[in-house]
Amino acid sequence: MNSYPVELLVQLAPVMFIAGLDPAVLPTSTSNTPQSPGQSQSQSPPPTPTKHDPFQSLIARLRDVLQSQRKAAIWAPERTRSFQMILVDRNVRFPPRKLVSPEDPAYSTAHSPLSPLTPSSPLYPDGLIAPIWIRKHTALLPSVFVLFLRLFEPPPVHTRSPLDTPDPDYEREKAEEERRRDAELSAEVAARKKTTNERGIKLTVVLLASRRMLDDPSLDSRLTFIRRQSGLDSRAALFVLSPVSTSELHDFARSLQDALYEPAVEYYTLHSKRVRRKRNRHSQAVSSYNSPLAPVGAASARPLRPEGWTVRYEYKMACFAEFRGEDEVALKHYQDAYTKLMIMFGSTAILPPRTKRWAEAKVLADAINVKISKLYLYNREHSLALSHHNSHMRRFADFSRGWGIGEETFEYWSWMARQHRVLAELLEQGSQSSLTLPTNTPPSRSMSPAGTPVELDTVRAPGLNPSHALQHPGHYYYMAARCTEFRRERFLASEVCSDIFGTSQGASAAPGYANEKKVDHLSLILELYTKSYEVFKKYNSTTSQGRLTLWIAYRIAHTYYESEKFDVAIRFFERIAKTYRKEKWNDMLRPLLSTWYSCAQKLGDVELMVTLLVEMIGRAQDHDESKSLQDDLLAVLNSSVPSSAGEPLVVDLKESEPLLDTILVFWTPEVRVGEEAAFQLSLAAPTNIDLSALPVASVTITFSNGYYPVVLRHSPSTDNQAADQNVRLVKIGKVMPEDEDEEPEEIAADLRWRPGERLVVSGSISSAAPGPLTVVSISVILAQSDWVIEMPHEPGVSHGISTLVPRWLTSIHPIRFLQLGRNDCSSVVVRHHPHELAVSFSHQAPALLDEEYPIIIDVTNVDERHLDIAVDVLLQPTEVDEASQYIIFDDQRSSGLIKGIRFDIIAPGVSATKTLYLVGSGAPGDRMIDVSIQSTSVQAATKDDDNAECPRSSTSSAHAAVDTCEKLQTIVIPMSRALSVTYNVAYKRSKNAMPPLADLSTVEDDVWDDSYGGVAIVAARIECSAPCALLIESLKLRRQDNSLAKVLDSSSDEGSDDIFLDEYLPGDEFCDVSRISLSPQEEQVLAEEKIPGPGDYEVVWRRVLPGGDRGRQSTTRFALPTLMLPRDGLIALLDVPSTAKLHVPTPVQLTVRNRHPFRSANVTITLDLDPSDAFIVAGLRNGRLPILLPGSEERLSWNLIPVECGHVKVPRIKVMDVRHATPLSQGAGVPSTEVDVEGEVINVVDVRADWRTASAHNAGENSVAITQQDGVSTILVLP
């Protein structure tokens, strides 16, 4: 931008002249303090009035405030009605409109001093427009003139008291003085008004007055007077300002600008109109224009062509529009001017190239281009801006070819660079304030970014013109730098030309040559690249790696190299190479390395040269390149000495390509301690690199700790046949551990590699300690003259990844490789031998429930080492329902895991035994036990009397401490029942009378009423179901009476404990019977609750082992069965004695019970006497019982007199419930003959035979009744 006049680029704004604020001019000051003209005082807060005149500080602050309103800048898109304020002397004179005075008669035909028509003008006769014209309008001619004046104020009168009458004389004097001063002031204003009116400039007067004055009633009249006298406008022409604070001054400045903006715009509009008139007049009179007005003295020079005039007028109108802040209008006029200018450039007749006017026009065109681009950018029309800029460059590139300054000249590139740079600078300025750069991401499909402005044209068309995509200024700086590089190239070329053809011819061939010679191209390039680099860095997002900046850094480094600052360049190269190496961009690295190498060459840094050469050999593309690089290396090595003699130079190739492809292959992934692990290490030269000239002296292969490194020493191959082979095999035998006394010898090998040659080092390694084993590093050592260069290689590096396939050389004649199927062959793991342990479990399956089932674990040490054994036992949770289990081991008891049962140290050949007990109960089924036997080998120090142990055994015992093995075993144990029980339950009704309905004792807690529940008789049959014989030691019924049931007696109660003591074989059974009295509550009966058995049988038994031994005592418990509650409705119980005596009356009783919960019963009883009956009955024959309420009973008795002997039938007693029958007989209307036909028959139960089984009871009451009915009760009548 500096290459263009700033006037042509700066953003124009209305100009305001401020006069009367000159700090040097002391107004009629009453202050006696010396006035300091410096600004520093005015910056301080308002000084106290006692020390300073408030007006002085006011003026100083006003100057600051007004000057800070707007800064002239190239990028200023805001339209805030702000003025360019210029402080001027109050007597400033405007430049003359014309050279002649208005009185002169030639005035009307004369032109402005800047017009091309005025002979003294710099533009005479055919100039277009000059920066001085803009300067005239920005610095010399305002649109608004603001004059600051001090309003006269008489010194204040200090009245002594408010009651004092004012002195009339003094008042009069004061008024006169005011009038006189105001008149003077008005005259001054009027004089200024005259000059501004001539130019159509708005004049505004600001009167400075004290705050006291503002309240003065005479102020208004005075102001009116002044305005009238001075002829000021009525609007926005007179302001009064009193000393106020700075912030208020800002407001004042703002309001001043707002008020005066319109007159300013009007002023520039008038100018525009004038210019447009001229242009129109001119375009109508194109043909007749130039000749008559051409001044006589300039006949030789051609006057300005009509196109030129158009450019001039359009440009002026554009400027005036810009002053007014009308960007669109300005853009339009600039474009018109630009178009016309292009037409002018198109013809060499109009603008002959390489003339002064041509150069001026070029500058003008460039400046207009910048303005147009800028106006587009203001409006966020990025692509339009760029498209204009690009077409400008393209057009001028075309023109340049016509002018003979095409791409082959440095002028062309200088111009191009300038264009790029101007754009870059414009964007940089813009981005510092308001310009936002588009991201250029495709707007399609994905969400439209809310924040970034979407360009209009990208929305319309499904694509964009890449050259119109606005990027950050770094790109344009970069382009400028590139163009400058070209410029330098062309310049150097022309310099060569001039050297050849002689200076005079060369200089004349390129006109700007002398100037160009002075230009320091390289620093220019460097500056541009550096700027670009900085901008790129600024715009780099944090996520990216800065590859773009690296690329620019590479260019910078190159430029440094060109300008022979090699040390700086090297620093750049180092940094750049790091990333390129990491990301394997070899094609980019190679030119970098070669430039770097030449830097090192220039600096004479031999070691760096060597390092770089080695890396370059590793990256060489073909044989020739690698050969020539090796020659270079040898030359360097032979011709120089290392800086530090004795120390080898280490060239670390870890980050870059290796010299040799290395691959390490172990035959097996794992070996035992002491076993040998065979390995092959192959060192190969890539097929495209010839390393045969490299003076490799030795190769050192370093293993993991504890081994002597293997050194291969070069010895040229004598065997011709072997030399022809592509693969050479070197056997190194066993790798020596470090604690061997003698160091291994160096092994001779042919260490020269032709392309694709492979050296396979084959050997074996063994370890006394477990752990991984591998090759740590492979150092290739070059030695030539004084140089020793060490190049560490890692095992398993290569140029191409494909060669890393692990292959094992199986045969050398012919060469045959075996591909190993493993992924990682580059290391071997050494492990201990597994411990030899024999473990056996012995037990007598199946296990029985409730038995402590012994499992004998027997561990025998079959190994040669002493082993410390510990056993963990885990009882797996069983899947069988209702099963519970636990294990007992060494006094520990657990239902899950028992850990760390120690068997102690077992010597070789010795065995140890422990017993594990499993107890299962509940349900049979398989139980599972996991046993883990951990063995740790220990050095049996007690056994080794040999105290003179070598230090090695201490290390090995340290290792042995971690030499552990684990053996896992799972045993499944079937479990079956030892005894099984079956119960038979029968229920008997109670003969006891039911308690009366309202008997209070029934609600007491401890009442035992079995009248309803009766008695349950439980017969338990216990069968021996174990697969082996059992010894039953005892059987006991343990009573656990509850509120509903209690055991009355049991057969096991009688007799001694040992009645069962006997051996029982499978299938044997024994039995026990018990009686249980039930006392259910009524609600429990209704809910059909079950009564838990009131006790359990406890059987104590032992298993009889096969040898006749007895096992451990075990106890099995069987709970009594749950009991049902019998449920009855209406029932009749017949109590008949078993025997009777002939002719002796025998009482028979019938109890009718209504056990129905809510229904009362209406019962009739009939005693059927059959003639064949063996009885004579005394008692009721036929009758009806009183209504039986629920829960009540009625007892009837008869006397039977047997008349026959033997088992005789009891007379049939028929009990009917006629509750249902009664309504039927009445409903018929006819009284029936007998009621015995109707009604429901009620069971008559002989209590002697009342035996209801649980199963029968379950089936239902009817079935019960039927079983009872069948059995006809009899009495044995004895004589």
Add this chain to the structure above:
Amino acid sequence: MPPPLRLNAVAFISPQNHPILIRTFQKGDELKYHYVAHTSLDVIEERTNGPAKSNECYLGLLYAMDDIAAYGYITPLKVKIVLALPLTDSVVRDSEVIMTFKALHLAYYHASSNPFLRLYDTPAGVGSSRWKCFRQRVDEISRAIGGTSVPS
């Protein structure tokens, strides 16, 4: 109507940012396109990882520099494809570029799904004969699109 697309170079870059294949259709400028491909990674990373990240494969214009415009594309498996187009003063339609990218992606996909191509050949082995088909396919795409210049 914009002129048909012309390719200056195509670059395939692995997810680890190693170059897979850089195919130049202009003689004598191979190195330049290496740089273009490498620097494009910056913009690609910015577009894919940056705060305004998107999941689109097509990344659009990456940047324009010198006389080429670089367009980017990232496959779901993070293989990056960079196109270098000559910078002409004409609109480049996104649809055409996307079509080209898809064709290139497919070519890579076909090449890498060759069962005889071992995976460890991928990054460095592109120069090998196994990838000949892939190279040919890329050249074909370039020809079909309108780049008539002979591949170097």
